[in-house]
Amino acid sequence: MASSSAAAASIVSLLLLSSSLLILSEAETSAPIVNGLSWTFYKKSCPKVESIIRKQLKKVFKKDIGQAAGLLRLHFHDCFVQGCDGSVLLDGSTSGPGEQEAIPNLTLRKEAFDIIDDLRLRVHKECGRVVSCSDIVALAARDSVFLSGGPDYEVPLGRRDGLTFATEQATLDNLVPPTANTTFILNRLATKNLDKTDAVALSGGHTIGISHCTSFTERLYPTVDPTMDKTFAKNLKESCPTIDSNNTVFQDIRSPNAFDNKYYVDLMNRQGLFTSDQDLYTDKRTRDIVTSFAVDEKLFFEQFALSMIKMGQLSVLTGNQGEIRANCSVRNTDNKKFLASVVDEEVSEEGWSAELRK
Numbered sequence: 375m376a377s378s379s380a381a382a383a384s385i386v387s388l389l390l391l392s393s394s395l396l397i398l399s400e401a402e403t404s405a406p407i408v409n410g411l412s413w414t415f416y417k418k419s420c421p422k423v424e425s426i427i428r429k430q431l432k433k434v435f436k437k438d439i440g441q442a443a444g445l446l447r448l449h450f451h452d453c454f455v456q457g458c459d460g461s462v463l464l465d466g467s468t469s470g471p472g473e474q475e476a477i478p479n480l481t482l483r484k485e486a487f488d489i490i491d492d493l494r495l496r497v498h499k500e501c502g503r504v505v506s507c508s509d510i511v512a513l514a515a516r517d518s519v520f521l522s523g524g525p526d527y528e529v530p531l532g533r534r535d536g537l538t539f540a541t542e543q544a545t546l547d548n549l550v551p552p553t554a555n556t557t558f559i560l561n562r563l564a565t566k567n568l569d570k571t572d573a574v575a576l577s578g579g580h581t582i583g584i585s586h587c588t589s590f591t592e593r594l595y596p597t598v599d600p601t602m603d604k605t606f607a608k609n610l611k612e613s614c615p616t617i618d619s620n621n622t623v624f625q626d627i628r629s630p631n632a633f634d635n636k637y638y639v640d641l642m643n644r645q646g647l648f649t650s651d652q653d654l655y656t657d658k659r660t661r662d663i664v665t666s667f668a669v670d671e672k673l674f675f676e677q678f679a680l681s682m683i684k685m686g687q688l689s690v691l692t693g694n695q696g697e698i699r700a701n702c703s704v705r706n707t708d709n710k711k712f713l714a715s716v717v718d719e720e721v722s723e724e725g726w727s728a729e730l731r732k
């Protein structure tokens with residue numbers, strides 16, 4: 375009896391394993407990859423990059439799983455503004471407010487920036503300055519999803535770091551405010567070639583993490599948004615007693631730290647935190663997609679991985695564009711000379727990678 379239940383358990387774990395492998399290979403084969411990026415970019419120059427990052431993040435999240443949410447959001451804010459070029463990591467200028475000072479970026483976690491630079495230090499210690507900060511952000515976001523219980527997926531690599539950051543206005547013009555309705559979200563995402571399925575899947579990032587009260591209290595005061603569940607509104611008012619309260623709340627009340635499909639179950643129960651969340655269920659164009667993810671977590675995981683791979687390739691710099699920063703928060707001073715030597719090496723590596731994937 376005991377051995378048959380052990381056998382059953384191992385069959386279940388085998389099935390689970392094969393289903394997660396399936397997700398990974400599907401994402402890999404059906405996600406298009408932009409010129410200049412590669413699935414095996416660091417195979418020769420830094421073969422341990424992914425294991426160094428995952429091992430370190432396991433330690434970080436063991437102490438505080440909340441940091442996973444901060445890292446996932448950092449990648450989103452990097453990619454939507456000026457492309458995934460690590461520009462959000464660059465410290466501000468003296469010539470006026472820049473990307474980091476724009477309102478949506480003020481609530482990025484400070485620790486997320488520190489974790490990225492610590493990972494950069496570990497990776498560069500092992501391999502030299504060959505891995506970009508923007509690739510480290512993309513890998514850290516992937517590991518944040520996976521280590522919180524979400525899908526694992528391959529990340530196309532080879533991004534270069536940008537030389538400039540965006541203005542405050544460009545940052546606002548590219549991110550989406552939490553007050554946005556579905557029309558606004560779909561229009562903005564369309565400018566980045568992301569469709570309504572991507573919009574619903576990527577919003578599922580709100581299955582982990584926290585929000586400051588001020589990001590949604592306009593839905594509570596002076597009157598409660600009629601699309602919000604009454605008990606949910608009452609509890610939020612307790613956590614956020616005034617419109618400008620400094621408090622924070624979890625984004626997904628059912629499983630705040632687990633990367634799962636409960637965010638969509640929240641939406642179906644009118645317990646979405648932001649208008650931008652809840653309206654995805656109110657709007658006829660996206661309602662069925664929300665429902666499909668709420669009832670089928672595997673479908674959500676597969677789509678989330680695909681949409682992340684798509685988002686992670688927005689306007690990337692590759693080859694001899696940009697630089698590989700020696701410090702993620704400041705631009706290099708010697709980039710021309712340095713990049714020329716790295717680029718030579720990678721031209722041959724590209725051909726080698728293609729061989730490996732045959």
Ligand code: HEM
Binds near residue numbers: 440447450576587650
């Ligand atoms: C549709 C557009 C989106 C809007 C309007 C939006 C808005 C927001 C806002 C207002 C917060 C709370 C900030 C605060 O008050 O502290 C937040 C948090 C967060 N967002 Fe989004 N977001 C969007 C898309 C995304 C995407 C695409 C992802 C990732 C795939 C993402 C991942 C997160 C995460 C993980 C957090 C929690 C961060 C933490 O705990 O530090 N969001 N988002």
